[in-house]
Amino acid sequence: MPKLKVAEPKEIGNMLIKNRFVRSATFERMATEEGKVTEELLEFYKPLAKGGVGLIITGLASVHPSGHGYPNQLVIETDDFIPGLNKLSDYIHKNGQGCKAVLQLAHNGRQSMMLGLEPIAPSAIQEPMSNNMPREMTVEEIDEIIEAFAEATRRAMEAGFDGVQLHAAHGYLLSEFLSPHTNRRTDEYGGTTEKRVKIVEKIYKKALNKVGKDYPIMIKMNADDFIEGGIDINESKKIATFFSQLGFAAIELSGGMWEVTLRSKEELGWMPAMLPESRVDITSKDQEAYNLPYAKKIKKSINVPLILVGGLKSLDVIEKILQEEDADFIALCRPLIREPDLPNRWLKGIGDLTCECISCNSCVGSVIQGKLECIYKE
Ligand SMILES: Cc1cc2nc3c(=O)[nH]c(=O)nc-3n(C[C@H](O)[C@H](O)[C@H](O)COP(=O)(O)O)c2cc1C
Numbered sequence: 001m002p003k004l005k006v007a008e009p010k011e012i013g014n015m016l017i018k019n020r021f022v023r024s025a026t027f028e029r030m031a032t033e034e035g036k037v038t039e040e041l042l043e044f045y046k047p048l049a050k051g052g053v054g055l056i057i058t059g060l061a062s063v064h065p066s067g068h069g070y071p072n073q074l075v076i077e078t079d080d081f082i083p084g085l086n087k088l089s090d091y092i093h094k095n096g097q098g099c100k101a102v103l104q105l106a107h108n109g110r111q112s113m114m115l116g117l118e119p120i121a122p123s124a125i126q127e128p129m130s131n132n133m134p135r136e137m138t139v140e141e142i143d144e145i146i147e148a149f150a151e152a153t154r155r156a157m158e159a160g161f162d163g164v165q166l167h168a169a170h171g172y173l174l175s176e177f178l179s180p181h182t183n184r185r186t187d188e189y190g191g192t193t194e195k196r197v198k199i200v201e202k203i204y205k206k207a208l209n210k211v212g213k214d215y216p217i218m219i220k221m222n223a224d225d226f227i228e229g230g231i232d233i234n235e236s237k238k239i240a241t242f243f244s245q246l247g248f249a250a251i252e253l254s255g256g257m258w259e260v261t262l263r264s265k266e267e268l269g270w271m272p273a274m275l276p277e278s279r280v281d282i283t284s285k286d287q288e289a290y291n292l293p294y295a296k297k298i299k300k301s302i303n304v305p306l307i308l309v310g311g312l313k314s315l316d317v318i319e320k321i322l323q324e325e326d327a328d329f330i331a332l333c334r335p336l337i338r339e340p341d342l343p344n345r346w347l348k349g350i351g352d353l354t355c356e357c358i359s360c361n362s363c364v365g366s367v368i369q370g371k372l373e374c375i376y377k378e
Pocket of ligand 1: 279
């Protein structure tokens with residue numbers, strides 16, 4: 001087999017990633033009610049770590065009680081969570097033969113499934129999928145959330161993670177601040193692009209002060225919200241350029257937010273399913289890599305690694321993207337739920353190389369109803 005680009009190591013900040021495969025953050029629903037790591041969660045990560053992926057990004061971990069959006073979600077809100085999370089990073093390192101571990105840090109903002117929680121958001125704009133009506137955050141609350149993300153970064157480092165990723169995509173709190181659709185503030189946190197990125201800028205600087213400049217802080221953001229008045233490619237290009245200059249170790253490009261599910265296939269040109277960032281029915285190669293057109297536009301404006309996610313299922317498609325330098329890393333979510341050892345299978349040329357995931361989103365249904373799994377997996 002010819003030498004594959006995807007097999008080549010590359011750095012993200014000071015982390016040397018053994019190949020270009022990244023496991024994109026995936027909510028597992030396997031933590032305790034409180035949000036602590038369980039044996040079940042550790043066991044879930046074992047085949048993934050052994051499966052050849054170079055970097056695992058965990059499912060979203062809540063940084064503050066006001067943003068704890070899902071049942072049995074990981075939590076990193078106090079130092080009490082450090083020992084359990086330490087077991088998780090250790091487990092990934094022990095099983096992963098050089099695989100790196102990054103914790104995804106999140107606040108759900110107005111997109112919360114937790115009944116009884118009053119969602120907070122940059123502005124009081126109703127979330128039409130859940131009908132959640134958030135309360136506009138005060139400046140004091142914004143300060144508290146900035147501190148919460150920065151403290152969570154310190155805790156992740158103390159828990160042995162090689163880095164963190166801020167979840168600023170898919171309509172969660174930081175994404176709500178970035179988007180002019182959900183951020184209608186008129187103070188220092190809303191209005192121009194410079195003001196909408198302010199909360200992320202403050203989090204990054206505060207976190208760096210706590211962990212030192214060598215600790216990799218990555219970010220996941222929307223290249224397009226797919227909502228009128230939201231982020232489009234012109235806006236995301238500006239935001240990504242700013243994040244790159246600020247010093248984020250890598251930028252993962254995705255798109256969408258919950259309310260996109262209410263838009264039609266005719267409007268979008270593709271079928272919005274339960275999770276619009278995870279498109280369904282990808283049955284041909286030209287439907288794969290659906291965020292690639294955005295990556296092509298953004299790649300040249302940034303000077304940190306670009307991680308591309310979304311519908312990547314064929315090795316030759318992946319190779320072409322890497323060869324043409326439209327992305328530096330390829331992130332996979334659903335294909336690794338189905339086949340955690342897919343990177344090894346591809347890297348070693350085992351089998352016919354077809355990815356078994358059919359992009360049906362039954363895994364989304366399973367995680368809403370119970371816990372993460374592919375219902376078709378034997
Ligand atoms: C069950 C499920 C859970 C997800 N959880 C997260 C998450 O915790 N954080 C996140 O940033 N994205 C999450 N995503 C989105 C994925 O990381 C990814 O961006 C998307 O599924 C597209 O990649 P894919 O086509 O390889 O699945 C989730 C997707 C699925 C299907």
